[in-house]
Amino acid sequence: MANTKTATLTIDGESYELPIHSPTAGPDVLDIRKLYGQAGVFTYDPGFTSTAACDSTITFIDGDKGELLHRGYPIDQLAGQSHYLEVCYALLYGELPTAAQLEKFESTITRHTMIHEQMHNFFRGFRRDAPPMATMVGVVGAMSAFYHDSTDINDEHQREVASHRLIAKMPTIAAMAYKYSIGQPFVYPRNDLDYASNFLNMCFSVPAEEYHVNPILARAMDRIFTLHADHEQNASTSTVRLASSSGANPFACIAAGIACLWGPAHGGANQACLEMLKEIGSVDRIPEFIARAKDKNDNYRLMGFGHRVYKNFDPRATVMKESADEVLELLGVEDNPLLQVAMELEKQALADPYFAEKKLFPNVDFYSGIILEAMGFPTDMFTPIFAMARTVGWISQWKEQLADPQLKIGRPRQLYMGETARDYTDIENR
Ligand code: SDX
Numbered sequence: 001m002a003n004t005k006t007a008t009l010t011i012d013g014e015s016y017e018l019p020i021h022s023p024t025a026g027p028d029v030l031d032i033r034k035l036y037g038q039a040g041v042f043t044y045d046p047g048f049t050s051t052a053a054c055d056s057t058i059t060f061i062d063g064d065k066g067e068l069l070h071r072g073y074p075i076d077q078l079a080g081q082s083h084y085l086e087v088c089y090a091l092l093y094g095e096l097p098t099a100a101q102l103e104k105f106e107s108t109i110t111r112h113t114m115i116h117e118q119m120h121n122f123f124r125g126f127r128r129d130a131p132p133m134a135t136m137v138g139v140v141g142a143m144s145a146f147y148h149d150s151t152d153i154n155d156e157h158q159r160e161v162a163s164h165r166l167i168a169k170m171p172t173i174a175a176m177a178y179k180y181s182i183g184q185p186f187v188y189p190r191n192d193l194d195y196a197s198n199f200l201n202m203c204f205s206v207p208a209e210e211y212h213v214n215p216i217l218a219r220a221m222d223r224i225f226t227l228h229a230d231h232e233q234n235a236s237t238s239t240v241r242l243a244s245s246s247g248a249n250p251f252a253c254i255a256a257g258i259a260c261l262w263g264p265a266h267g268g269a270n271q272a273c274l275e276m277l278k279e280i281g282s283v284d285r286i287p288e289f290i291a292r293a294k295d296k297n298d299n300y301r302l303m304g305f306g307h308r309v310y311k312n313f314d315p316r317a318t319v320m321k322e323s324a325d326e327v328l329e330l331l332g333v334e335d336n337p338l339l340q341v342a343m344e345l346e347k348q349a350l351a352d353p354y355f356a357e358k359k360l361f362p363n364v365d366f367y368s369g370i371i372l373e374a375m376g377f378p379t380d381m382f383t384p385i386f387a388m389a390r391t392v393g394w395i396s397q398w399k400e401q402l403a404d405p406q407l408k409i410g411r412p413r414q415l416y417m418g419e420t421a422r423d424y425t426d427i428e429n430r
Contacts, residue, residue, distance in 0.1 A: 011039055025060050025069075042413045049308070053238060054404070058091060058396050059230045063309040068316065070230060071095065079319045084225040084389070085109060085195055088167055091230055091396040106195075112168035113189035113198065115176075116146040123180050132177035132384045133262050139173050140166075141255035151249035153402055162250040163395045170388040171195065175202035178381050196222035199388075204376060216330045217375055220323045224368055227316040228386050230393025232309070236261040240394040241401050245410040250398060257394045258387045264303065267365075267390070270382040273304035274338070274369035282337070283344040290345075294354045304366030305349060311359035320367040327371050339370050 005020040007030055016039050019031040029052045032043055045051045060069045068075040071090045078087050082096075089097040089105050097105060122142055126135050143165070144151050150162040176186050179202075187202040197213040200221055205211030231237070239260040243253040261267030280289050292300040307314055328334045346362050349355045365386075372382050401407060 009035075009039070011041065014039065021055075023055075026062065036413075042415070044415050047308075048233075048238070053233055053410075054241065054401065056232070056397065056400060057094065058400060059232050059393070061232050061309050063307070063311045066310060066312040066315050068231070075227065075315050076319055079223050079226050079316075082226065083194075084222045084229070087226050087229055088392040091392050092163060092399065108164050109168045109195070110191050112164050113172050113191075115169050115172050119143075119146055120176075120186065123176055123186075126180065128180075128183065130181060131380045132174065132181055133258070133268075133380070133387070135177040135180065136173060136384050136387060137255055137258050137262070139177070140170075140251060140258055143169070143251035144249045147251065151251065153244075153247060153249065159250070159399060159402065163399065166250065166254055166391050166395055170391045171199040172202060174381070174384040174388045175199060177384060178203050178377075181380070182378075194218065194222075196225065200375075203381075214330070216326065220327045220371060221375070223319065223323050224371065224385065225389040227320055227364060227368075228389035230390070230396060233397075234308075235263075235266050236390065237394055237397050240398055242410040244398050244401055245407065247409075250395070253398055254391060254394055257390070261387050261390065262383060267383045267386040269303050269363070269365035270369040270372070270386060271379045273365050274373055274379050274382065276303045277338045277341050277345070277369075280341050280345065283341055286341065286345050286348050290348060290352060293349075294352070302345070302349060302360070304362055304369075305355065306358070306360040307363045310361065310363065313361045314363040316364040317362045317366055320364060320371070324367045324371045324374075327374050331374050333374055336370065336374060338373065342366065342370055 005022070005028070006017045007020055009016045009018055016035070018035065021029050021031055023029070036042060043051075058071065060072075061067065070078060070087060071094055073082075073090065073096070078090075082090075085106050086097060086102055088109075089102060119139065119142070122139055123135060126138070147162070147165055150158045150165060152158045172189050179186050184206060187205050189198050189202060193201055193213065197215075197218040200213050200218060201211060233241070236257040240253045240257040243256040244250075248256075264272040276289070280286060289300075289302065292298050293302045293305075324339065325334070328336050328339060333339075346366070350361070355361075368386075369379065369382050372385060373379070377385070
């Protein structure tokens with residue numbers, strides 16, 4: 001990492017030179033790795049709003065321009081011209097595959113989609129009404145018990161096998177979590193179907209009748225996977241990196257990422273957004289909800305709006321909206337009341353100075369829930385679908401971190417504001 005510039009920090013009359021590194025895109029970074037050793041001070045950045053936790057070559061976001069690049073390729077081009085498994089290859093290996101590389105990769109993923117038959121019993125230990133996210137966190141964490149032969153992170157081949165197993169098996173696990181939650185039999189993956197069609201078939205087919213995947217829905221599903229594949233160092237990816245820095249096995253790291261994604265401020269927002277649209281119910285109630293979101297004394301937020309990095313539109317939301325229009329038209333529900341509420345909410349929010357000033361625009365979760373609901377998924381399957389799609393991003397970042405010769409266990413410090421040392425007092429003296 002070449003650096004040609006430095007910054008001078010002066011504390012109590014002492015000056016310290018801190019290197020500045022310039023990226024290929026985005027802001028310069030101030031290298032503070034030696035700061036505590038030299039100056040005896042920590043930096044303070046709760047929420048890491050101004051902190052680069054690593055260097056990476058995978059994904060770049062320009063929040064002001066509304067730009068998202070995966071290995072340099074703009075997300076709108078990938079969503080429009082590529083497909084999810086090709087994007088997976090680029091995220092994992094750095095370049096778009098040749099035809100031969102893609103065929104081999106797709107064949108490998110296809111042949112890893114079944115899960116160990118004994119894992120079926122694992123599902124049956126959950127309450128019948130267990131939300132699919134709870135089941136997914138448990139089952140993915142348990143993969144280290146069933147696939148112990150791909151948990152040695154120091155073995156390149158095992159890392160590769162674990163990566164393929166996770167990308168291949170997440171749709172199967174998500175579909176099984178869904179089937180279990182609705183009391184229907186599990187549907188095995190089929191090798192004659194593409195990735196998105198396979199997932200739809202495992203979710204919606206039943207033994208009692210033929211199920212034919214609608215190619216437009218499969219295309220929309222594949223596009224949703226692509227739009228959720230990776231997103232720099234977001235909360236769940238940072239969780240995976242931190243878990244991996246201790247040497248934890250890949251399945252444990254991905255389970256940690258799923259757990260973090262679950263929150264409504266992150267991957268749980270697509271479910272929360274649809275539940276919000278249902279609560280609003282009709283366009284005449286929108287002003288009431290916008291007023292609540294603006295009320296400083298009310299911590300209510302409009303789900304699907306705002307983003308830590310995008311202070312302009314989220315390019316994924318733009319593509320997602322196009323898919324929403326296609327799917328709803330196909331299903332003959334273009335006058336879907338939820339979509340009407342969503343469109344009017346977006347219009348009123350963006351016209352409101354509060355949202356404009358705080359640069360709160362619809363994010364990726366704003367339209368995805370509408371598509372998923374129109375496709376027949378219950379809201380508690382929205383975040384599992386996000387987790388499935390994001391697995392390739394988590395795994396790509398996990399691989400990149402393990403290959404970093406500077407890798408250390410992540411161990412942030414703190415600004416301690418508690419009691420200084422004091423003596424223990426016996427209970428009768430308290
Ligand atoms: C994802 O990081 C990623 O890349 C995430 C993600 C990915 O692909 O991995 O993009 C996926 O998580 C998308 C975000 C999904 N979450 C939501 O839609 C939930 C609603 N959004 C908010 O919770 C919020 O916008 C966050 C968490 C997304 C971002 O919050 P920030 O950047 O930490 O900003 P903040 O909470 O400090 O808010 C800044 C101001 C505050 O007002 P003030 O205190 O300055 O007066 O904006 C307000 C907030 O109250 N605000 C909102 C709001 N979001 C922020 N007000 C109303 N509605 C909202 N949605």
